[in-house]
Amino acid sequence: xxxxxxxxxxxxxxxxxxxxxxxxxxxxxxxELYESSVEMEEGSPVAQALALLEGIARLQIEGCDMTITRExxxxxxxxxxxxxxxxxxxxx
Numbered sequence: 001x002x003x004x005x006x007x008x009x010x011x012x013x014x015x016x017x018x019x020x021x022x023x024x025x026x027x028x029x030x031x032e033l034y035e036s037s038v039e040m041e042e043g044s045p046v047a048q049a050l051a052l053l054e055g056i057a058r059l060q061i062e063g064c065d066m067t068i069t070r071e072x073x074x075x076x077x078x079x080x081x082x083x084x085x086x087x088x089x090x091x092x
Contacts, residue, residue: 005091007084011076012067018076020066020083024091031062049090053082 006023026046034040035058040051046066050059055074060067070079 005087007087009080017067017069018080020068020087022064022066022087025064026066026087027061027063031060034059046087046090049086050083053079053086055079055082 004023008021010019010021011017012019027044032044032047034043034047037051037056040047040056040059042048043051044061046061047059050056055071055078056068057071058069068079068083070076
């Protein structure tokens with residue numbers, strides 16, 4: 001794929017979730033929910049790409065958006081940088 005992806009983030013109220021908003025469809029149909037990296041490995045192509053990253057405890061994908069719950073003690077700047085890079089690689 002050679003589409004350009006825009007990514008915006010917003011920290012959730014709890015401080016443990018980050019919302020990612022994109023201009024491209026990440027998942028078709030119903031929302032996807034993954035409670036572990038093992039579940040992500042068996043999920044959609046985007047979930048599989050993110051399963052390789054450390055620090056993601058839970059992933060929900062719906063349309064062009066996703067919500068990530070981080071592992072304790074993993075800084076958000078690391079998660080955001082890794083997820084952004086993985087999504088850009090996925091769509092390029």
